[in-house]
Amino acid sequence: MDVSHPVPGIYRHYKGPLYEVIGVARHSETEETLVTYRALYGEYGLWVRPLGMFMETVEVDGEVTPRFALEKAFS
Structure with missing residues (x-):
């Protein structure tokens, strides 16, 4: 995984x-890079989070750990 994407x-x-x-998207006004993701539980909500925070x-x-760790990449 590319650290920046x-x-x-x-x-x-x-x-x-x-x-x-x-995927990764850009905010229409600020051009901030955002990660778009979906919860795989509950109501399966759709979320965005700034790339740096993700x-x-x-x-x-x-212990230092990633906020999100890749379990399975889609080919």
Whole structure:
């Protein structure tokens, strides 16, 4: 996975739930790069998150882990 651009696929959030990354988009006014993704639980909500935030690491119990980790890439 290119650090600056997640590939479409299934990702696990550091809190446990799975999400499907659909793609990367640009905000129409600010041109900010956003990741578009869908929850794979509950009502299967569609979400966007700034690319930098999607790709960042978080610290959990003293360990650094990706906010979203790729589980399965779509070919």
